[in-house]
Amino acid sequence: MGAIIIGNQLVEETATGHDELPVEYRRYLGMVSHRLLWTARPGDVVVLPNRPHPAFVEHVWHTLGVEDNAAPQILVPPVGARDDLLLYEDRLLDEDFCAELGGIVDPSKTDVRAFFHDDVVAELCARLGVRGTPSRSFLEQSGTALVNSKSTFRAIASGLGLSVPAGIVALTASAAEAYIWSHLAEGRSVIVKQDGHGGGYGNEIIRSPGGPSGFGASRTITIEDRQGLDAELLGAWDRWSGGGRPVVVEEYSADSVPLYAEFSITESGPELVGHGEMRVGTSDDGPTNRGLVIPAIRATGSGRYQAFLDEAHRLVGALGAMGYRGSVSVDSILLPDGRILLNEFNGRTSGSTHVHILCRALLGEDALLDRVTLVRSNRALTNIPDALRRIRDAGLWFNRTGRSGVLLGGDDGQLIIIGSTLEETERIESHLEALLAPA
Template sequence: MPRILIMNAGTPQMSGGHLTEAQLSLAANSAHRSAWFAHERDLIVSPVEIPANLLSFIGATLDFDASSLRLVVPASRQPTILDDCTLLSRTVVERIKRHIRQDSAWRLYPCYSTEGVARLAALLGIPNTGDDFALQRGPDLLNRKSHFRQLATSVALPLPHGSVVTDPDGLSNAVTSLRSETGSVIIKLDNGAGGVGNVILTSNKSDPLPGARDTRWTSWPSFDPKALWSEMTTPSCKTLVVESYHLARSFFYLEYAIQDDSSIAFINSGSIRLRKSKDRSERALIWTGLELPSDLEDEQWLTAQAHAYRFVALSRDLGYRGMINIDAIFARDGRLLFNEANGRWGGGSVLHNIAIRLLGLDYSSRNVILSVRNVRSPSFQAAHDRFVKDGLLFDRTRKEGVIPLAADEQAGTVECVVIAPDRPTAHDQQQRLLGP
C-alpha cells in the first residue's frame, strides 16, 4: 500500500510559530533527510524540492525504483514550512488528489499528526485511527514540556525536581527553590525543539553543559527573572519549565510506535552524542549525532524500558497513534531521569528505517549505526564521489560503510550514516570522515 509522506517538521506545534531563518533551513534539511523513509510509489509532500540525485541515490541504496516516487511541493518563492494552512491549501490538496487517483488504497505517514493532517485525511477519504485525537490537537499534549511533566507524574516516571511556571514571579520562586539541589537549574521553553529554547543557570563556573543553547554562570542574588522571562518567552508561548539540572554520564532516547490496533512496538534506542565547540566563546555543545543501539548496560536498558513503556501506554490510552520518542539520562549519581517526550518522528527514526532495510530487523545485535553530522563537503554529489574514491561507500556484501544522508549546501556540510560491525570501528570511521 503506497503512502503519503508528510514532511511537516518545524510546524508551529513544534516551534511555537516564530521560525528563524536557521529553523527554516533545519526544516528544509529535515525534508531531505526524511526522504529516506520513501518506498516505491510513495507520494512525498515536502516544504522544499528534494534533489533528483538524492532520490535516485536513495532508490539505488534501498533497492527500489525511485522514478516511481511523486513529489508535491507548495508553490512559494520564500522558504516555508508545511504548516496546516499550507497543507490544506487548495493547490496542495488538488495536486495530492491528482497523484493518488491511480491507486485506491493509501496511507498517511506524517512527521507530526496535526489537526491539518487529520483534516487532509478526511478530504482524501483516507481514514486513520487516531484522527479524532489529532482533530482536537491531542498530539500537542505529547510535544510540550509542561504536559510531559504532568503526564509523566501520573505514571510515576522518575523526573528531576521542577515545576511549570507562567509568569516572572513563578520563575523566580522555582529557581530559588531548586538551585540548592545541584547548584544548577535548567529553564525550558514549553514548545522549543532540540534544546534551542533552553538556558542553564549555574553557580559553578563550567564549560557549556548539555541540553541548552546557553550555559550561564550566575551569582544568584543578581538573577533577574523578569529579564530572563522576557528573553525566553514568545507571543505564542508564555510557559516555562524549571528543573534542577543533573550532570549525566549517559544521554539516550527510546522510540516506540503505537499501531492502529493499539499495540505498542519498541522501535529503537540510541545514545545522544555531543562535543565541545572549538570556539571557546560558544555557549552550547554541538550535537554530533546519534549512535544505535544505545550503549546502556542491560540492567539500565531494562529499567528505562519498564518506565518508558508506562508513558507510551498512557499516550495510547489517550488516543495517540504514531511514533513517539522519550529522552532520558542516567545521572552521574546513577539515577534515571526522564527529560521530555515527542509524539512524532525522532532523530533516530530515519537511521532505524535505513538499518532494517539494509541489515534486517535484528541489526542491533550485529551492527552499530552512527549518524555523523557536519561532514565538510560542498554538495551531496561531492560527498558521494569522495566516498566512492576512498572506498568508504556502504558495501552491501560486507554490510558496512558510509551513506551520505543529506546535504546542507549553505553550510557546506553533509550528514552521513556509518554502518559498522562494532563501536570502535564506527568511531574510527567517524574520525576519518571529520578529519583532524
C-alpha cells in the first residue's frame, strides 16, 4: 500500500463559510484537484471530489508508464448535503466511505498526502488508524491555519529581517484606515488581504484616482477622499476581518512580476523543489492563475534572484523549526527596480507541485537546468478527447527522446509545454491557440 492522496482543495471554512467562493470557481477548483493524479504512483489511492475525465486518466497513466493493472485507485466519496464540487467534511467522513477506504489501506504502511491537512483530514486519519503526515501533531493544533496565514507570514518574515512589502497587520478598522489613507493621500495604492484566503480571492486593491492598479485581487476600488474611505470601511471591515481575524494591508506595487519558490520540508530540513514565474491575470470570476513559466526566465538574470531563494530558504527553515513538514510555496514579487519582495507563504500542495513532480519524473533531477516548462491554464478547453486528438495529430505530444512537447496537466484544460528555450515553448503555445480554438 502506498499513500492516500486527498484532493481537498480548500479548508472547510473557505469552501462553505464566511468567505465562501463563487460556485463556478469551486467547480473549477474541484477539477484542479484532478491534477494530483500526476503525483500518484502504483499502490496509491487518490480521493477526489468527482470523477476525472477517463481520457485524462488514460493520458496520465500512459505518460507515466503505469500499466492498467497497476494503476492507482481513484475513489470519490458520496455526495453530501451540498454538491460534489469539493471534498466537504460530510463527504470525507461519510461512514460508508471511511469503511471502503479502511478496507483498502494498511494502517501500518500508509501515509496521507492531503492538499490541506486540516481537522477533517486529521479525523479521517484517526478513523482509519493511519499515521498521516510527519507533522500531524503540529497540523492538528491549528498548524494548517498558521502556515497559510498572511499575518503570520509577515510576523515571521519581518522577525527574520527578510525583504517584504511595506505594510501592517491591522487589528482594528481605524488602524487600517490610517495606513490606507497615508498612501492614498500621496497618490499610491494598497492591497488589502484577508488573512486566510488564497489564490487572490479576498484581496482588494484600493487606489487613489491616479494610483496604480493591477492583478492579484478580486476587487479594485477607487477612493477620492477620506470621507469615501471611511464609508468604504463601514461595509468592508467585517468582510476583511471575517469576524475578528487580522487584516494585512500592504503598499501595492504596479508592473511587478509574481514569482514563487516551492520547498519540501522534511526532518532533514528544507529542500528546494522548484521555482518559477506566475502568469496572473483577471477574469469575470476574479483573479486567475493563467499558468507558470519554469524557471522564472525574466527574473533569474537578476543579481538579486539568488538572494530571494536564500531568503525563502530561511523562511521555510523557520516553519520547519516550528514543526511543519510537507510542501510550502513562498510567493514574491519582482519590482521594476529589480528588488524582489517576499509577500506570503502557503503550507500546502500548490498549483506547481504536480508540474515539478511530473518534470522530475520525465526529465530527471536537472529539469530546471536545461528545460523550460510553460504552463497554460485554459478553462475554455472542454472537449478533452478532441483536444488530445488534435495535439497528437499535430505531432506536438511530449517526446521522451527529444524531451519536449505538450502534456495535458488536468482535465480543467491546463496545458504543460516543455522545450529547450522560452521562445520554443511560446511558439508551441501560439500553435496550440490556433489548434485548439473553438470551431
